[in-house]
Amino acid sequence: MTKPAADPTPVETTASRWRSKAPAQPKPAVIARATVITAVMLLLLVGIGSVTNSVLFTAPLAATAMLLVAMHATPPAQPRNVVLGHLVSVVIGLLMVTAFDHHLWVAAVAAGLAVGGMLTLRAAHAPAAATAAVVVLQPVAPLTAVLVFLIGSVLLVAVGWVVGKLIPALRYPTYWW
Template sequence: MSNQTPTQTPGPGTSPGSAPAGAPGAAAPAAPPKGGSGAPPFPGTKPALLGTLATVVSLVVLVALGEATGQLLMIAPLAATAMIICSTPALPPAQPRGVVLGQLGSGALGLLAAAFFGHSLWVAAVAAGLSVGLMLLLRAVHAPAAATAVLAVLQDPKPVGFLVLLAVGSVLLVLLGLIASKAGVIAKYPTYWR
């Protein structure tokens, strides 16, 4: 008689080296979250209110600075950036690397696409899609930045001015996130820089 156990081929839903479903020692399937939804739980009233307040303040600061300089800083992609930083500060898309590199890389890609291929919805769609690959390559994934590529194609901004304003807006939102975190308004931010 051998001390070896028979080798089993993993069945559906199992991986090599794991016990078959229902076998002793097999991990029980994860129970669905309360309420049957896979959505994240409500963070609580206080975090929700403070995250909302931090987002409003961040966007009002962008508007005020834009009004003071005669420039448009409060663009839709940066509004989405403010929401991500202030409501989910621990997630990778909220981190400074993703915010700044994602926004600037996608903005530059959109400008290049428009310069070579013109200003159309077709070019905007391709630029937004390619911006995803660029962000993955840079390890700086930030979903609102795909919209920045679209904006760069369809709005035909002055390239240098657009990139400077995008950099200022992105860095300002990161700084406002830092301030909000230090003040205890939002959770720890950032969780990493590089």
């Protein structure tokens, strides 16, 4: 008689279940560099928000800054996704305000529609979903909204490009369009 084959499925233990599968922590120099670059980007955005009286617009652009610095090689961080994602979201937010006024439920629907618009244009950029929402929630002239997000996203891409030239490890962008 032959012995039955051993069960090839490994036994899961409590220790293996709780072990983190997260990536390793970056080196302190990488963390410090990312912190400084992001802070500089955010200071530029706060300046734009202060001048245009649209400080809430800083929030989605701040998330964009983090992507450009910490996840610079991913598709959502590339210039096409950043600029086009924010622009389509601004337009959708403005159209929703025009049709339904400034309400939380309108902001939620605008963010959802922005996701669909970005995916249709092959320009997914998660922070831009928040762009549609804040455009609905913060009353501001339509041209101001478009210009703040256009200038803000182009400025962030430009800073990312300069940093990528100065620090070879942060090669950015991977592609432009």
